[in-house]
Amino acid sequence: xxxxxxxxxxxxxxxxxxxxxxxxxxxxxxxxxxxxxxxxxxxxxxxxxxxxxxxxxxxxxxxxxxxxxxxxxxxxxxxxxxxxxxxxxxxxxxxxxxxxxxxxxxxxxxxxxxxxxxxxxxxxxxxxxxxxxxxxxxxxxxxxxxxxxxxxxxxxxxxxxxxxxxxxxxxxxxxxxxxxxxxxxxxxxxxxxxxxxxxxxxxxxxxxxxxxxxxxxxxxxxxxxxxxxxxxxxxxxxxxxxxxxxxxxxxxxxxxxxxxxxxxxxxxxxxxxxxxxxxxxxxxxxxxxxxxxxxxxxxxxxxxxxxxxxxxxxxxxxxxxxxxxxxxxxxxxxxxxxxxxxxxxxxxxxxxxxxxxxxxxxxxxxxxxxxxxxxxxxxxxxxxxxxxxxxxxxxxxxxxxxxxxxxxxxxxxxxxxxxxxxxxxxxxxxxxxxxxxxxxxxxxxxxx
Amino acid sequence: xxxxxxxxxxxxxxxxxxxxxxxxxxxxxxxxxxxxxxxxxxxxxxxxxxxxxxxxxxxxxxxxxxxxxxxxxxxxxxxxxxxxxxxxxxxxxxxxxxxxxxxxxxxxxxxxxxxxxxxxxxxxxxxxxxxxxxxxxxxxxxxxxxxxxxxxxxxxxxxxxxxxxxxxxxxxxxxxxxxxxxxxxxxxxxxxxxxxxxxxxxxxxxxxxxxxxxxxxxxxxxxxxxxxxxxxxxxxxxxxxxxxxxxxxxxxxxxxxxxxxxxxxxxxxxxxxxxxxxxxxxxxxxxxxxxxxxxxxxxxxxxxxxxxxxxxxxxxxxxxxxxxxxxxxxxxxxxxxxxxxxxxxxxxxxxxxxxxxxxxxxxxxxxxxxxxxxxxxxxxxxxxxxxxxxxxxxxxxxxxxxxxxxxxxxxxxxxxxxxxxxxxxxxxxxxxxxxxxxxxxxxxxxxxxxxxxxxxxxxxxxxxxxxxxxxxxxxxxxxxxxxxxxxxxxxxxxxxxxxxxxxxxxxxxxxxxxxxxxxxxxxxxxxx
Numbered sequence: 001x002x003x004x005x006x007x008x009x010x011x012x013x014x015x016x017x018x019x020x021x022x023x024x025x026x027x028x029x030x031x032x033x034x035x036x037x038x039x040x041x042x043x044x045x046x047x048x049x050x051x052x053x054x055x056x057x058x059x060x061x062x063x064x065x066x067x068x069x070x071x072x073x074x075x076x077x078x079x080x081x082x083x084x085x086x087x088x089x090x091x092x093x094x095x096x097x098x099x100x101x102x103x104x105x106x107x108x109x110x111x112x113x114x115x116x117x118x119x120x121x122x123x124x125x126x127x128x129x130x131x132x133x134x135x136x137x138x139x140x141x142x143x144x145x146x147x148x149x150x151x152x153x154x155x156x157x158x159x160x161x162x163x164x165x166x167x168x169x170x171x172x173x174x175x176x177x178x179x180x181x182x183x184x185x186x187x188x189x190x191x192x193x194x195x196x197x198x199x200x201x202x203x204x205x206x207x208x209x210x211x212x213x214x215x216x217x218x219x220x221x222x223x224x225x226x227x228x229x230x231x232x233x234x235x236x237x238x239x240x241x242x243x244x245x246x247x248x249x250x251x252x253x254x255x256x257x258x259x260x261x262x263x264x265x266x267x268x269x270x271x272x273x274x275x276x277x278x279x280x281x282x283x284x285x286x287x288x289x290x291x292x293x294x295x296x297x298x299x300x301x302x303x304x305x306x307x308x309x310x311x312x313x314x315x316x317x318x319x320x321x322x323x324x325x326x327x328x329x330x331x332x333x334x335x336x337x338x339x340x341x342x343x344x345x346x347x348x349x350x351x352x353x354x355x356x357x358x359x360x361x362x363x364x365x366x367x368x369x370x371x372x373x374x375x376x377x378x379x380x381x382x383x384x385x386x387x388x389x390x391x392x393x394x395x396x397x398x399x400x401x402x403x404x405x406x407x408x409x410x411x412x413x414x415x416x417x418x419x420x421x422x423x424x425x426x427x428x429x430x431x432x433x434x435x436x437x438x439x440x441x442x443x444x445x446x447x448x
Numbered sequence: 449x450x451x452x453x454x455x456x457x458x459x460x461x462x463x464x465x466x467x468x469x470x471x472x473x474x475x476x477x478x479x480x481x482x483x484x485x486x487x488x489x490x491x492x493x494x495x496x497x498x499x500x501x502x503x504x505x506x507x508x509x510x511x512x513x514x515x516x517x518x519x520x521x522x523x524x525x526x527x528x529x530x531x532x533x534x535x536x537x538x539x540x541x542x543x544x545x546x547x548x549x550x551x552x553x554x555x556x557x558x559x560x561x562x563x564x565x566x567x568x569x570x571x572x573x574x575x576x577x578x579x580x581x582x583x584x585x586x587x588x589x590x591x592x593x594x595x596x597x598x599x600x601x602x603x604x605x606x607x608x609x610x611x612x613x614x615x616x617x618x619x620x621x622x623x624x625x626x627x628x629x630x631x632x633x634x635x636x637x638x639x640x641x642x643x644x645x646x647x648x649x650x651x652x653x654x655x656x657x658x659x660x661x662x663x664x665x666x667x668x669x670x671x672x673x674x675x676x677x678x679x680x681x682x683x684x685x686x687x688x689x690x691x692x693x694x695x696x697x698x699x700x701x702x703x704x705x706x707x708x709x710x711x712x713x714x715x716x717x718x719x720x721x722x723x724x725x726x727x728x729x730x731x732x733x734x735x736x737x738x739x740x741x742x743x744x745x746x747x748x749x750x751x752x753x754x755x756x757x758x759x760x761x762x763x764x765x766x767x768x769x770x771x772x773x774x775x776x777x778x779x780x781x782x783x784x785x786x787x788x789x790x791x792x793x794x795x796x797x798x799x800x801x802x803x804x805x806x807x808x809x810x811x812x813x814x815x816x817x818x819x820x821x822x823x824x825x826x827x828x829x830x831x832x833x834x835x836x837x838x839x840x841x842x843x844x845x846x847x848x849x850x851x852x853x854x855x856x857x858x859x860x861x862x863x864x865x866x867x868x869x870x871x872x873x874x875x876x877x878x879x880x881x882x883x884x885x886x887x888x889x890x891x892x893x894x895x896x897x898x899x900x901x902x903x904x905x906x907x908x909x910x911x912x913x914x915x916x917x918x919x920x921x922x923x924x925x926x927x928x929x930x931x932x933x934x935x936x937x938x939x940x941x942x943x944x945x946x947x948x949x950x951x952x953x954x955x956x957x958x959x960x961x962x963x964x965x966x967x968x969x970x971x972x973x974x975x976x
Contacts, residue, residue, distance in 0.1 A: 049555045050897050082813065097823075100813025104884045107891025126891055155823070159830045162854055166773040169958060171668060272771070272959040274667035275660065306609075307588070307600035317597055320656030323664055343664055375605060382607020385626050389556035390898045 029388060031398060031408045032229060039217030040240055043398045044232045045224045047391050051127045053225025054395045055136075057143065057239065058403065061119035061213035064188040064255050064333065070200050072160075072193030074114035077209050079156060081112040081121070084147035088242075091141065096152065099142070108135040110142070116189055117333045118403060119214070127226045136238045143214065144242035148206045161195035172343070175277035175444040178267050182440040183283055183337045187258045213252070216240040220402050224395040258283040258335040261438050271445035276349035277341075279442045280356060284338035285433055287331040287404045294421055294429035295329060300376045301368045302360070302430075303327025303340060308375060314359050315342055321352045327360075329433075333404070338434060349446035361436045367427025381415045537907065537917045538730040540737070544746040545718030548737045549907050549917070550730040553900055559630050559726025560900045562622040563637050564908045566721075567714040569694075570616045570687040570842050571752070576706050578658070578694015581614040583707045585654050587621065588612075589646040591639050596650050599636055606632050614692055617841045618912045624901065627727040631736050634722075638740040641720070644711055651704035659700075662693045670770035670953055674778060678951035681766045682780050686757040688842040716747040721911045725904040757782070757843050763945040769954045774830070774851050776953035777858045779865055781943055783836065783844035789915050789922040799838035800926050801934040802846055802942065806836040807885035808877050808935065809848075809868065816872075821850060821864050828856045828864045839913065846942065858952045869943045876936035886928050893924060 032044040063074045082100075087093035094102060103110045108131070109124040121143055125135040167173045177192055184190025191197075221236050261282050285295065296304075303311035303326050315325040322342040330336030340360060344352045368376070388394055388411070401410050537551040569580050589596045603610045608625040610633075623633040666672045676691045683689035694702075722741060724733050760782060786799035810817045810833050821829040832850040848865045852858055896902045910919040 047555075050894060052894055052898070097814030097819060100815070100818075101884065104812035104888050107887045109895070124895060126894055155827070158854065159822075162774060162830055162851075169670075169772050274663040305604065307597065308604045313597070316657055318653075320653035321660070323657055323661040344660060345663070375601065379604040379607055382605070382626060382629070383609065384607070385556055385558050386607070386609060386624055389558040389900065392898055 029394065029397060029411045031401065032232075033408055036236060036240065038219075038240055040219040040221055040236065041402070042221045042223070042232070042236050043402050044222075044229060045394050045398055046227065046229075047224050047394060048226045050391070051226055052391070053125055053127050053132065053223065053227060053235075054391050055123045055125075055139070055225075055235070055239070056222045056395060056399055057121040057139075058118040058220040058222070058399065059120075059214050059218055060117070060252055061209070062115050062117040063191065064116055065209075065213060065252075066188060066191055068186070068188070068191055069197060070205060071191040071197040073201055073205060073209055074119055075193065076153075076156075076198070076201055077206050077214075078112040078114040078119055079160075080148050080153060080206055081142055081146050082110070083152045083156075084149050085141045086145040086147055088141075088145060091137075093147070095147075095149070099138075102138055103135075106131050106135050106138070108138075110135075110139065112142070118220075132235075133238075136235055140239050140242045143239070146210065148203050148210075150203045153201075153203050153206070157198050157201070160193075161198055164193065164195060164198075171271045171273040171275065171277050171444045174269060174271060175279050175442050178269060178444070179279040179281065179339070179440065179442045180337065182265060182267065182442065183261070183281055184258055187334070188255060189258060189332070189334060189336070218252075222395060222398045222402060224391045224398060255334065257286075261435075261440060264438050265440045267440070267442045268446065269442070269444045273346070273445045275343040276346045276443060276445040276447070277343050278349060278353050278356070278446075279339060279341050280353070280360070280439055281337050281339040282435060282439045283335040284329040285331055286333060286335050289331065291429040291432065292331070293417055294426050295433060297373070297376050297380065297418065297421055298368070298426045298430040299327055299329055300380065301372045301426075302363050305376060305379065308379075310359050310363060310372075311340065311342075311356060314355055315352060319351075319355065321348055321355070325356070346445055346447035349443055350448075353441065353443060357436070360434070364431055364434045364436055367423060367430065370423060373421075373423055373426060377419055377421070380418050384415050539917055540734050542717065542738060542742050544742065544744055545716075546737070546741050546744070547721035547911060548734055548741075549721060549723045549911060550728065550733045551723075551725045551903060551907060552728055552730065553725055553897075553903065554727045557627045557727045558624065558900065559627040559724060559728055560622060560624045560904045561630055561633050561637065562620055562723040562904050562908055563641060564621075564721045564723065564911065565619045565715060566617075566719050566841075566912055568615050568617045568619055568841075569690060569692040571714065572687065572690065572710075575698060576694075576702060576710070577690040577698040578662075578692070579702060579706050579710045580619055581692055581694065582655060582658050582699070582702060583710050584612050584614045584619050584621075585658060586646055586651065586707050586711075587640050587644055589644075589650045589654060591643040592645050593639060593643070594636075596646065599640060602636055603633060608633060616688055616692055618909075620908060622901075622904070630724065630726075630728060630733070631740075634736050634740045637722075638744065641715060641741070642744045644715075646704070648704045651707065655699065655702060658693070659696065662696060662699065665693060666691070667696075670768070670772045670955075671776055673770055674768045674776060674951050674953045677766055677768050678778055678780055678949055681764050681951070682782070682845070682949040683757055683843065685755055686842055687755055688840075713750050716749060717741065717744050718746060718749050721908060723904045723908045723911070725900045725907070760946050764949040766949070766951050767954050768951060769956050771958045772953060772955040774953075775858050775955055777850050777852065777861045777865070778951045779848040779862065780949045780951070781846040781848075781947040783838055783846040783942055783947075785840065785842070785844045786838040789910075789919045789926065791926045797934065798938050798941065799836075799844060800923075801930050801938040802836040802838060802844075804882065804885060804927060804930045805872065805877075805935050805938055806834045806846065807888070808872070808881045809834040811885050811888065816868055817848075817850075817865070820868050821861070822853075827853055828860050829853055832861075832865065839909070841912070862950060862952075866943070869939055872936060873939040873943070877932050879932060882930070882932055882935070889924060889927060893920070 029045060032046075034042050036042060061074055061077070063071070066073045083096040085094050085099065107126055109122075111122045113120050113122070121139060123135060123139050125132050180190045180192065219240060221239065223232050223235065227235070285291065289295070301309060303309045306312065307317075309327070311325045311327055315321050316323070322344045325340075325342040327338070327340045329338050340356050342352055342356060388397060397411065400406065401408065537549065539550075540548040542548065567580060569577070572579055588599055590598065594602075600610065603623050603625075606625055606629040608623045608629065610621075610623040612619070612621040614620075621637060623637070625633055666676055679691070680689050722737055783802055784795035784799045786796055787793065788796050791797045791800055807815075809815060817832040817834060821827060821832040829850040830853050833848070835847045836844070837847065838844040848869075850861045850865060852861045896906070906920060907917070910917075913919070916922070
C-alpha cells in the first residue's frame with residue numbers, strides 16, 4: 001500500500017523539504033492529537049489541498065444518555081441548539097432566523113445532531129480567515145449559550161410528534177420499532193421517542209442536559225482541513241472559549257451493556273401494504289470487540305458486500321424476491337443489532353424469510369469458503385484507499401478512532417490485518433456472535 | 449456519522465426529529481425520482497468509516513446544487529484559491545463519436561469512472577414505461593463473455609464500489625476504484641456497453657426485483673405516490689409525465705425484447721460519455737478509452753421527437769388518497785427550461801432567476817417559507833419547501849411543498865404558499881437575501897471539490913445538457929448577475945393559475961387488519 005501512504009499529506013509534500021520524504025514516521029493517516037488545558041481532546045489531520053476545513057465536536061451525550069421516560073432528549077437538545085443564542089461580550093442575541101442567516105452569510109454549513117453514542121456539532125467552512133474566524137465564534141456561541149426558547153420548543157415538539165405519528169403509518173417503521181424493542185429490551189439503544197416521551201421534556205430538561213454533558217472539558221474536537229497545527233490550536237481555543245467553568249460532575253456514569261436474547265421469538269404484525277418487511281436479528285457486538293475485523297469480513301460475505309454477498313445472491317439474484325436485502329452489525333459503544341433485512345410482496349414473505357434463514361444458518365455453521373474469503377479480502381484491501389480519499393471520509397475515520405479509543409495508527413496496519421485473517425478465525429468469530437436458534441424475527445404485513 | 453440510524457423504510461421518520469432543513473418533515477420533492485440498480489446501502493457503519501453513501505441519487509431536476517441545503521458560497525472577496533487548485537478538465541471525442549471527459553484530482557490514489565448515456569425515461573414510449581431503468585438493471589446481467597453477476601464480482605475483486613442510476617434524462621453507470629485499476633473497469637464497462645447479453649429467464653427474475661423496487665419507493669410511500677400522480681397531471685404530451693420506474697401495468701407486460709430493443713436503439717457511442725475524475729493523466733485516460741471504447745462501431749442516433757407540451761388552459765387540481773396521518777400539499781408550476789448556460793434567451797434568464805427565487809424562499813434556515821408558514825402562534829405548516837427544476841432535457845417545473853400543521857387545512861397551506869410568491873411579486877426581494885444565496889453557492893463550489901463523485905456527476909450532467917466544460921463557472925457567473933428586479937419579475941410572470949397543478953394528499957385511515965404500531969409494540973420477546 002505504498003501508493004496510499006501520503007494521501008492526506010501529498011499536497012503538503014510538494015512544498016515540503018525532502019527531509020520529510022525520508023521520514024519513515026509518516027503515518028498513513030497522520031493524526032495529531034493533544035489535550036487542551038480545558039481538558040478537551042483534539043485530533044487534527046492536515047489536508048491542505050482545498051481551502052476549507054471540517055470540524056466536528058463530539059460529546060458523550062448521545063441518546064444512550066436519555067432517561068427512558070424522556071427518550072428523545074439528546075436529539076431535542078441537538079435540534080434546539082440552533083434555535084437561538086444569548087447576547088454577550090459584544091455580540092447581540094440571535095434568534096433562530098438570525099442564526100440561519102448568519103451561517104448562510106458566512107457560506108458555512110453547520111449542523112447539530114445526536115446519535116446513539118454522541119451529540120455532535122459539525123462545521124464546514126472556507127478557510128478564508130475573515131469567514132472562518134466568524135464561523136468559529138458563532139459555533140462557540142451555539143455550543144455554549146443556547147437560549148432554548150420555550151415557545152420554539154413547544155412548536156418543535158408538536159412538529160416532531162406529528163412526524164412520529166406519520167411515520168407509524170409506514171410498514172418499515174413499524175417493523176424497525178418492533179425489532180429494536182425486541183432486540184434491545186430496556187437498553188437505551190432500544191428506547192423509542194414517542195409523543196409521550198416528548199411531552200415529558202421541558203426546557204429545564206434541555207438546560208440540565210446541556211449543563212451535565214456538554215462541558216468543554218468533555219469535548220472531543222476533530223479537525224480535517226487546510227491549516228497548521230498552531231492555527232488549529234487557536235481555532236480550538238476559540239471554539240471552546242465561551243464555555244463556563246467545567247462542572248464538578250466528574251466521570252459520567254457507565255451505561256449497562258445490551259443483554260443477549262434467551263430464546264427465539266417471532267412477531268407477526270398484520271399490515272396492509274404493498275410489501276411485507278422482514279427483519280431477523282439479535283444483539284451483535286460492541287465496537288471494541290477484538291473480533292471486529294473478522295466480523296467485518298464475515299458480514300461482508302454474508303450480506304454486507306452488496307451484490308456479491310450470499311444473501312443478495314440467494315434472495316435477489318437467484319429468486320428475484322427483494323430489491324434490498326442485507327445483513328449488518330452496527331456496533332457502537334455497546335452492542336448494536338445484528339440485522340438481516342428485506343422487503344417483498346406480502347405473499348412471498350414466508351418464502352423469503354425461509355431463504356434468508358437458511359443462508360444464515362448455513363453460514364454460521366459452515367463459515368465462508370476459501371473463494372469467498374479471498375474475494376472479500378480483495379475488495380476490502382484493494383478498496384482501502386476509497387475509505388480515505390476525501391476530507392469528509394478522513395473526518396469520519398478520525399471520529400471513529402476518537403470515539404472508540406482506537407490507536408492513532410489504527411489504519412496503518414489495517415490492510416495487513418484484514419489480509420491475515422484465516423477462514424477458521426472468521427467462521428469462529430461469526431459463530432461466537434450469532435445464534436440463529438435464538439434470534440428475533442419480525443414480519444410486518446405478510447399474507448399467506 | 450450522521451447516517452447511523454437513518455436507514456431504509458421509514459426514512460428518518462421514527463428516530464430522527466424533523467429539525468431544520470436537512471431532516472425537514474418534507475420528503476424531498478422527488479422531481480425526477482431516479483431508479484437505482486442497487487438498494488439503499490444498509491446501516492453498516494463501514495469498518496473504519498461510515499463514509500458517504502456510494503450513490504447519492506441524481507438530482508437532475510434540481511439545478512446544479514442539491515435543492516435543500518442550497519449549497520452555498522462565499523462572498524466575492526473569499527474566492528482566492530491556492531496554487532493547488534483543481535487541474536483543468538479536458539474533453540475528447542473518439543472517432544466513433546464517444547465523448548471522453550477527464551478531470552485530474554490527485555489528492556488520493558483513487559478514481560471514479562462513469563459511463564453516461566443521453567437516454568432516460570423521457571425517451572420511452574407508451575406501453576413500455578420503465579424500460580430505461582429495467583435495462584440499466586440488465587446491464588449487470590451478463591455479456592457475451594461474462595455470466596450474470598460476474599461484472600459485479602470482478603469490480604469487487606478490484607477493490608471497487610459500483611452502482612448505476614436512471615433518471616428522466618439520462619442513465620449512468622459508475623465504479624469507484626484505486627486509480628491503477630482504471631483500465632480494468634474500463635474494459636468491463638466497454639464490454640457490457642457493446643455486448644450486453646442475458647437470457648429471458650434472467651430478465652424475468654430481474655423484472656420481479658424492479659417491481660419490488662417500485663413497491664418500496666412508490667407504492668408504500670404516499671408522498672412519492674402523490675408526486676407521481678402530480679407529474680402525470682402536469683404534463684400531457686411531454687414524456688416527463690411518466691414515472692422513471694414505470695407504471696406497474698407496463699412492468700407486468702414488459703418483455704426481454706423490449707429491453708433489448710431499447711438497448712440496441714440508444715446505446716450507441718455517439719450517445720455516450722465516459723467521465724473520469726481522480727488521480728489520472730488525461731492523455732493516459734484518452735489512450736485507455738481509445739483502446740477499450742474506440743473499437744465499438746459508430747451507429748446513427750435515433751431521431752428524437754420534441755414532444756412539446758401544449759399550453760395549459762387552466763388550473764389543474766388532483767387529490768391522492770393514501771394511508772397517512774398528515775396531509776401534504778404540492779404546487780407544481782410549469783417553468784422555463786434552462787437551455788444555455790450563457791443565458792442566451794429570455795427563458796434562460798427567467799430560469800436562472802427562478803433558481804435564485806427558490807433559494808430566497810427556502811435556501812437556508814429561516815428563509816421566507818419557513819418564517820411565514822412554520823413559525824409563530826398562527827403557523828399553518830409543519831414544514832415548507834421549494835425547488836426550481838429547470839435543468840433537464842424536458843420542461844421545467846417550480847415546486848412548492850408543505851405539510852399542514854395540526855388543525856390547518858391543505859387549502860390554508862396552499863394559500864399561504866401562494867401568498868409568499870405574491871409578496872415577492874409585489875414587493876420584490878432585498879439585496880441581502882440575494883447576496884446570501886450567492887454566497888452560499890460560491891462556497892458550495894469549493895466544498896464540492898472534496899468529492900470526486902460529485903465532480904464527475906456535475907461534469908456528466910452538463911454533458912447531458914450539451915453544455916461546455918466550464919458550464920459550472922458560467923452558471924455561477926450568471927447566477928451572480930441576477931438582480932432583485934429579475935427575481936421580482938419572474939415572481940410576477942410564472943405563477944399564474946394557468947401554470948399550476950395542485951396535488952393534495954388526503955390521509956386515509958389504515959385499512960382494517962393493519963394493526964397500529966402502538967399495539968404492535970406490546971410485549972418484548974423473551975429475554976433472560
